[in-house]
Amino acid sequence: xxxxxxxxxxxxxxxxxxxxxxxxxxxxxxxxxxxxxxxxxxxxxxxxxxxxxxxxxxxxxxxxxxxxxxxxxxxxxxxxxxxxxxxxxxxxxxxxxxxxxxxxxxxxxxxxxxxxxxxxxxxxxxxxxxxxxxxxxxxxxxxxxxxxxxxxxxxxxxxxxxxxxxxxxxxxxxxxxxxxxxxxxxxxxxxxxxxxxxxxxxxxxxxxxxxxxxxxxxxxxxxxxxxxxxxxxxxxxxxxxxxxxxxxxxxxxxxxxxxxxxxxxxxxxxxxxxxxxxxxxxxxxxxxxxxxxxxxxxxxxxxxxxxxxxxxxxxxxxxxxxxxxxxxxxxxxxxxxxxxxxxxxxxxxxxxxxxxxxxxxxxxxxxxxxxxxxxxxxxxxxxxxxxxxxxxxxxxxxxxxxxxxxxxxxxxxxxxxxxxxxxxxxxxxxxxxx
Numbered sequence: 228x229x230x231x232x233x234x235x236x237x238x239x240x241x242x243x244x245x246x247x248x249x250x251x252x253x254x255x256x257x258x259x260x261x262x263x264x265x266x267x268x269x270x271x272x273x274x275x276x277x278x279x280x281x282x283x284x285x286x287x288x289x290x291x292x293x294x295x296x297x298x299x300x301x302x303x304x305x306x307x308x309x310x311x312x313x314x315x316x317x318x319x320x321x322x323x324x325x326x327x328x329x330x331x332x333x334x335x336x337x338x339x340x341x342x343x344x345x346x347x348x349x350x351x352x353x354x355x356x357x358x359x360x361x362x363x364x365x366x367x368x369x370x371x372x373x374x375x376x377x378x379x380x381x382x383x384x385x386x387x388x389x390x391x392x393x394x395x396x397x398x399x400x401x402x403x404x405x406x407x408x409x410x411x412x413x414x415x416x417x418x419x420x421x422x423x424x425x426x427x428x429x430x431x432x433x434x435x436x437x438x439x440x441x442x443x444x445x446x447x448x449x450x451x452x453x454x455x456x457x458x459x460x461x462x463x464x465x466x467x468x469x470x471x472x473x474x475x476x477x478x479x480x481x482x483x484x485x486x487x488x489x490x491x492x493x494x495x496x497x498x499x500x501x502x503x504x505x506x507x508x509x510x511x512x513x514x515x516x517x518x519x520x521x522x523x524x525x526x527x528x529x530x531x532x533x534x535x536x537x538x539x540x541x542x543x544x545x546x547x548x549x550x551x552x553x554x555x556x557x558x559x560x561x562x563x564x565x566x567x568x569x570x571x572x573x574x575x576x577x578x579x580x581x582x583x584x585x586x587x588x589x590x591x592x593x594x595x596x597x598x599x600x601x602x603x604x605x606x607x608x609x610x611x612x613x614x615x616x617x618x619x620x621x622x623x624x625x626x627x628x629x630x631x632x633x634x635x636x637x638x639x640x641x642x643x644x645x646x647x648x649x650x651x652x653x654x655x656x657x658x659x660x661x
Contacts, residue, residue, distance in 0.1 A: 231584070233244075234327075234353075235353050237348075237349075238271060238273070239274075239347040240272060241400035242270065242359065242588055243266075243349055243635065244354075244356075247365070248357055248359075250361055250364075251365075251368065252417065253419075254419035257386065257387020257388075257389045257401065259628065259629070260399040260400060261389060262629020263629065263631055264332040264628060267335070267336040267340050267627075267628075267631060268339060269336075270343035271339040271342055274343045274345075277346065277347070278346060284347075284389070287345065287348070287642065289302060290344060290644070291345060291346075291642065292641050293588065294589060294590050294593055295341055295342060295467040297585060297586035297590075298342075299338045301443045301585060301586040302335055302338035303338070303584070304582040305579060305583075306327065306335075308575045308576065308579050309326055309330055309458050309574075310323065311578075312542065312546045312549075312574070312576065313326065313546060314547040315542065315545055316547060316548050318459075318549060321388075322548075326548065326549060329395075329625065330420065332394075332628070334624045334627075336627040336628065336631060336634070337627050340627075340631045340635050341634050341635070341637050341641065342638060343635060343639065344635035344640075345638040349635055351634075352441070353630050354436060354441075354636055355436055355437065355440040355441075356442075356445060358436045358440075358449055359440050359442075359445040360531075361449075361450040362437060362450075362451070362453060363431070365418070365452040368371040368450050369455060371404070372418065372461075376405045380404055382406055382407065385402050386400055386401045386402075387400040389404070392573065396421075397548065399421050402462070404416075405417075406423065415460070416460060418460070420626075421626075422620060425621060425626050426459065426462065427456070427461075427464060427465025428465065428613065428617050428626065428629075429626075430455075430456035430457035430458065431453070431457060431465050431472070432463055432610065432630050432633050433449065433452065433453035433456070434450055434454060434457065434634070436606065436636075438473075439602060439606050468589060468616050472612045472613065472616070473609070474599060475612065476612065477605075477610065478597050482598075513590055527566070529553075530553060530564060530569065533553055533554075533562050534562050534566075535572065535574060535641070537562065537575065538572040538573050542576055543578040544570065544576045544577055544578055545575065545578055545579075546571070546578075546579055547573060547574035550570075551571075551573075564622060566621075567617075567618040567621065567622050567624075568580055568618060568621045581619075588615075589645060590641065591615060593641070595608060596640075597640075603640055603643075604640055604642075604643075607637045608635035610636060610637050613630075614630075625649060
């Protein structure tokens with residue numbers, strides 16, 4: 228009897244499944260930030276080795292789509308741009324080496340995981356099931372997190388000695404149960420992410436992946452766990468993403484249906500009639516969105532203004548090369564943080580922003596067109612929508628070590644040469660009924 232399609236059958240699938248399900252264990256020992264890059268480079272090297280020794284993988288490598296090459300070239304350009312920025316500001320060899328290692332743990336992963344997904348042919352069912360099993364672990368641990376602030380447990384249990392390997396900050400190696408929201412005094416949870424909005428991003432990805440699990444039981448567990456992470460993280464952007472991404476992907480997946488256009492015509496007429504009122508409602512909603520956490524919105528806006536002003540005045544093409552902390556006005560937070568585009572412009576200039584924008588938005592367009600082909604294409608599109616949306620609220624490269632399963636899935640779908648609904652699983656057939 229053939230093994231189920233959700234059961235790992237290749238070394239790559241086993242590595243991915245075990246890594247996802249080991250998230251909480253890695254969080255406990257402070258090893259998540261290290262594990263992400265190790266997994267990414269391991270999978271990429273595994274893919275390159277198989278492309279050398281395995282004819283089938285070699286053929287897949289020869290047929291890699293333009294989108295995968297764009298990611299590889301764009302993220303490689305990030306390293307060259309980084310070197311140019313360091314040279315322009317005479318930052319020295321030590322800082323250049325340190326920043327290059329940071330590139331290998333951040334921007335490089337955004338290309339390596341899609342490459343691995345394209346060449347290693349990891350089945351999406353394995354990712355879905357692993358995420359749902361992680362959701363089951365999360366639900367079991369949830370009472371501890373909820374009770375921690377009320378029974379006297381410390382906010383942070385410990386900071387792992389693994390921080391000696393280097394990283395953006397101690398929060399990436401900390402085992403944190405909860406935080407207290409400044410000015411409000413209420414608890415907020417970040418779970419295995421370095422901060423709460425990042426947990427919201429991962430929650431959105433996990434909900435969208437779990438929703439495609441075939442088993443109703445596992446699917447329910449995964450969705451409930453993801454929703455719990457999104458709500459308890461108190462991330463405004465996570466709630467917006469959950470509300471808008473699924474309907475948009477659903478519509479794009481059916482844009483070749485005649486009835487969609489019949490529905491769109493009256494919708495456009497109504498939009499023209501009620502457009503001004505909708506704009507006023509949207510503006511009021513955005514004001515409420517900002518007012519919900521006014522201090523955070525103020526700091527984010529100030530960080531963006533400082534990044535733009537210094538980018539235009541000091542380092543237009545290749546940026547400043549390194550991250551700098553802002554003044555007291557922004558609580559000494561890194562300039563350009565909380566926003567991939569501001570961060571890129573400040574650190575890597577216009578060239579860096581282009582190096583991300585080209586592969587990201589071309590991938591979005593390609594998957595938007597292919598969303599009508601099948602479910603897995605729509606899942607991959609939703610992953611890219613999450614990246615686009617969160618590029619305006621987080622730094623994508625610094626969180627790649629957490630959302631890497633989404634990147635693997637995107638790479639797999641980009642490399643598919645026929646619609647998913649027409650693809651037959653001849654290599655790993657479905658299990659026969661008992």
